[in-house]
Amino acid sequence: MIKILPHIIENSAQRFPKKDAFRFGEQAVSFADLNIKTAQLAMHLTEYGITKGDRVGVYMNRCLETAIAIYGIMKAGAAYVPLDTTVPHDRTLFLLKDCGIEHMVTTPKQTKKVRKLLEHHSPLKQIIGISQPMALPSFSWDNIFGIDTSTYIHPEVTEKDLAYIMYTSGSTGTPKGIMHSHRSGLAYAKLSADLYRIDKDDRVANHAPLHFDISTFGYFSAPLRAATTIIISDAHTKLPASLIQLMEKEKLSIWYSVPLALIQILQSNLLQKYDLSSLRWVIFGGEVFAVKYLRELMLKWPQAQFSNSYGPAEINQCTFYNLNEIPKVDTPIPIGKMWGENKYKILDSSDLEVNTGDKGVLVVKTPTMMMGYWNNELLTQNSIYTEITESNEIDSYYRTGDLVKLNKDGNLLFLGRKDRQIKIRGYRIEMDEIEAVLSRHELVKEAMVCSVEKSNGEKELLSAVVLKSGKQIEINMLLGYCRSQLPVYALPSKIIILDDFPRTGSGKIDLTRIKETLSTL
Amino acid sequence: MNELLIKYIQEQLLNNEMEEELEAQDDLLGDGILDSLGMMKLILYIELEFDTKVPPQDMVIENFMTVQHISDYLAQKKK
Numbered sequence: 001m002i003k004i005l006p007h008i009i010e011n012s013a014q015r016f017p018k019k020d021a022f023r024f025g026e027q028a029v030s031f032a033d034l035n036i037k038t039a040q041l042a043m044h045l046t047e048y049g050i051t052k053g054d055r056v057g058v059y060m061n062r063c064l065e066t067a068i069a070i071y072g073i074m075k076a077g078a079a080y081v082p083l084d085t086t087v088p089h090d091r092t093l094f095l096l097k098d099c100g101i102e103h104m105v106t107t108p109k110q111t112k113k114v115r116k117l118l119e120h121h122s123p124l125k126q127i128i129g130i131s132q133p134m135a136l137p138s139f140s141w142d143n144i145f146g147i148d149t150s151t152y153i154h155p156e157v158t159e160k161d162l163a164y165i166m167y168t169s170g171s172t173g174t175p176k177g178i179m180h181s182h183r184s185g186l187a188y189a190k191l192s193a194d195l196y197r198i199d200k201d202d203r204v205a206n207h208a209p210l211h212f213d214i215s216t217f218g219y220f221s222a223p224l225r226a227a228t229t230i231i232i233s234d235a236h237t238k239l240p241a242s243l244i245q246l247m248e249k250e251k252l253s254i255w256y257s258v259p260l261a262l263i264q265i266l267q268s269n270l271l272q273k274y275d276l277s278s279l280r281w282v283i284f285g286g287e288v289f290a291v292k293y294l295r296e297l298m299l300k301w302p303q304a305q306f307s308n309s310y311g312p313a314e315i316n317q318c319t320f321y322n323l324n325e326i327p328k329v330d331t332p333i334p335i336g337k338m339w340g341e342n343k344y345k346i347l348d349s350s351d352l353e354v355n356t357g358d359k360g361v362l363v364v365k366t367p368t369m370m371m372g373y374w375n376n377e378l379l380t381q382n383s384i385y386t387e388i389t390e391s392n393e394i395d396s397y398y399r400t401g402d403l404v405k406l407n408k409d410g411n412l413l414f415l416g417r418k419d420r421q422i423k424i425r426g427y428r429i430e431m432d433e434i435e436a437v438l439s440r441h442e443l444v445k446e447a448m449v450c451s452v453e454k455s456n457g458e459k460e461l462l463s464a465v466v467l468k469s470g471k472q473i474e475i476n477m478l479l480g481y482c483r484s485q486l487p488v489y490a491l492p493s494k495i496i497i498l499d500d501f502p503r504t505g506s507g508k509i510d511l512t513r514i515k516e517t518l519s520t521l
Numbered sequence: 522m523n524e525l526l527i528k529y530i531q532e533q534l535l536n537n538e539m540e541e542e543l544e545a546q547d548d549l550l551g552d553g554i555l556d557s558l559g560m561m562k563l564i565l566y567i568e569l570e571f572d573t574k575v576p577p578q579d580m581v582i583e584n585f586m587t588v589q590h591i592s593d594y595l596a597q598k599k600k
Contacts, residue, residue: 061553086553109551112541235550235582238557242581264557268577425558488556 003159004182005220006075008189009035012226016200021223023250024064024231031226034067040147041072041105041128042155044139048126050103052077052157055165057096057104058210059083059114061234065129065141066210069105070164070219074182077155079162081177082211085110087487089117091175095167096122099177099374105129107141159183165374166213166313169429169490171419173436177374178213178313187367188316189220191340195320196254196281196307202227203250203278207237207257212426213313214285217256227254237261240268248274254281256309258426259289262297271300285309285317286426288414290457291330298326310335310414313428314383315398316368318342319412334411335404342366345397346404351385354405361418362404363397370398422451424459427489431461434492437485438463441478443471446501448509449492452519462518463492466500473497494521522592529566530588534559545588560585571595 002011009031012021017032029037050056056073058080060066073080081099083092095101106114106129114127118135131140163182170176198204198221206218206229218229230250236243244265247255255262262284265271282297282304289308298306311317321336338344345353346360354360363385372380385397403415420431431449438447446466451459467473478495496518502510523545531543534555549555555563563585564575573595584594 061551086556233551234553235548235586238550238555238560239580239582239585241577241579245581268580270577273578 002186002224004074004157004161005163005185005189006038006071008186008220008224009038009071012223016226019200019226020228022064022067022229022231024062025233027064029064029067031223034071036149037068037145038071038075039149039152040144041068042075043147043149043152044128044144045073045076045078045103046155048103050076050078052155052161054078054103055081055099055101057081057083057099057101059085059092059104059106059110060129060210061085061109062206062209062231062237063107063109063233064231065105065107066231067219067229069129070210073105074157074163075155077157077161079164079179081165081167082209082215084209084211084487085113088484089113089120090485091487092117093120093122094174095177096124098174099165102126103128108132157182159186162371166211168313169421169427169433171421171430171432171436173433173440175433176376176379179371179374180316181371184316184368184370185216185220187340188216189224191368192217192221192317193225195339196221196283198222198225198227198254200226202253204229204254205247205250205252205256206231207255207261209234212286213316214256214258216316217283222254240264241270244268244270244274244276247276247279251278252276253278254283255279255304256281256283256285258286259284259293260287260425262289263293266293266297266300276301277303279304281305281307283307283309285311287423288332291327291333294323294333295326298323308333308335310412311364311368312398312400312402314370315364315366315400318344318364318366318368321411332414334407335414336411338364338366340367343395343397345385346406347385357406357408359403359405359415362400362402362412364400365395365397369396422459424451424461424489427487429461429490434461434463434482434486434490437482438465438478438495440485441481443467443473444478445469446509448501448511448514450511450515450518452515461490461492462515462521463495464498464501464514464518465495466498494518496521522595523588525570526563526567526588526591529570530555530563533566534562543588545592547587549588550582550586567591567595573598 013031013035020028021031021034056078058069070080102125127138130138159182163185165177167175167177204222208215222229306323308321309317310319319336321334343365345363387395404412434449435447444465445468449463502513504510
């Protein structure tokens with residue numbers, strides 16, 4: 001029985017020991033090898049006192065070791081926490097402290113960055129994956145892979161226990177951690193593996209970095225059915241011409257990414273040169289796919305079934321919409337229907353259900369739902385809508401914050417956000433967080449951030465600030481400050497300094513006018 | 522050529538915010554130095570500055586991994 005996430009690997013290792021579980025470039029690890037290597041990492045962690053409920057950081061870019069790290073950590077009974085290696089050190093340090101991460105698994109490639117991190121105060125006590133001497137005890141992968149696993153004992157972990165935490169933008173100015181249990185992670189793996197009928201012969205592309213929730217498809221759903229996951233390298237994600245070569249070479253059968261990656265492949269104008277006849281599913285999610293590009297791609301890849309997937313990271317995925325024909329008009333495609341036994345409601349601002357076909361906020365009850373936000377009970381409470389059923393049970397629904405309506409044909413349509421969250425290149429960004437970061441600058445009195453759409457349909461962040469009286473600062477200094485605090489996708493592309501914000505008659509900041517000023521720059 | 526490219530990447534794409542000096546052998550793509558948007562800007566700059574055209578099939582890892590790779594690629598194009 002597969003009851004916790006590490007059982008995925010143990011089960012596939014028993015059935016198909018020699019099959020490749022994960023591939024990365026010319027490297028590969030079979031299910032049997034992965035099972036041993038993850039046990040070795042687990043034994044090492046256990047020896048250092050790591051136990052159920054502990055959080056272990058995974059500080060890596062896309063590489064084969066990601067698979068060993070996450071399953072090894074979970075085999076030790078702990079939860080893995082992906083750490084984005086491209087964000088400023090201040091942000092990584094915040095996560096380490098917020099999550100109480102004492103142990104970090106990494107790779108030799110990150111040696112320089114880890115050294116820099118260790119110059120600052122943090123809860124870290126041990127670094128795994130680096131062979132050079134560090135300021136803290138460190139262990140190389142060779143050390144780990146030398147461990148004898150004959151005495152490995154399974155930890156006493158149940159499906160209710162914490163499996164992983166993914167951080168995302170938080171509107172109060174600091175990132176928030178989304179906690180998933182083995183049960184919610186596994187429920188997602190099973191539902192998605194069934195929906196997309198993954199089998200052992202599939203070759204699944206993993207385009208997303210580990211800290212992006214759609215990576216769970218490549219890391220959980222594919223190995224659950226003993227398929228091979230091809231981890232796409234960072235370099236390939238940046239150069240579409242190389243990416244498409246890789247798609248052909250690896251004979252990919254299932255693709256899942258944000259729309260932008262597919263648009264970049266399309267715009268390389270190289271599609272006709274490559275044989276992608278093995279491709280049977282193209283799944284996209286994370287943001288809206290502009291129909292004009294989607295249509296073009298569907299014409300180029302008639303062999304593939306296209307599917308729109310939807311769901312905030314808090315509930316993994318909840319709806320799907322399979323495109324059975326090429327869309328004729330440019331109106332956005334639906335997010336579709338709920339999967340599995342999910343229940344949902346569309347609520348108005350008073351938490352009452354709207355009339356069928358009316359717009360409202362989507363709330364979802366699903367087994368793929370998170371346990372809550374790390375160390376933030378209040379935020380967790382506020383994200384849940386509860387209802388007492390007729391049989392006197394409490395049903396908890398996650399408040400997505402997404403505005404939707406039900407179509408005549410029974411599909412849900414996404415209509416935007418009820419708050420100031422936006423998606424840029426698939427990344428979820430709270431504009432309130434960027435404002436809070438700018439307002440924390442010692443010379444800034446007030447800050448305002450807005451997003452505008454560029455002519456090519458991409459969104460761009462712009463900001464206006466008012467300085468404290470008598471203070472001056474160069475725009476480049478402010479931009480530099482943002483770079484030291486925010487991930488690159490959340491950086492305003494322009495900042496302007498105003499003497500004061502324009503106000504409406506009632507004295508409120510006139511956001512519309514600031515937005516006009518900013519977008520005409 | 523290397524110096525010009527390094528100068529452009531450091532000043533225009535990274536806003537001089539790198540924690541270490543950029544070197545010609547540094548992996549631009551795998552170390553998170555450039556994202557896909559930065560890569561596109563760099564290619565545009567190269568086309569303008571060196572009065573050349575980078576066709577889509579040339580935008581591959583072998584040509585753009587490091588500043589040195591880019592220089593080699595451009596030199597070989599000139600021949």
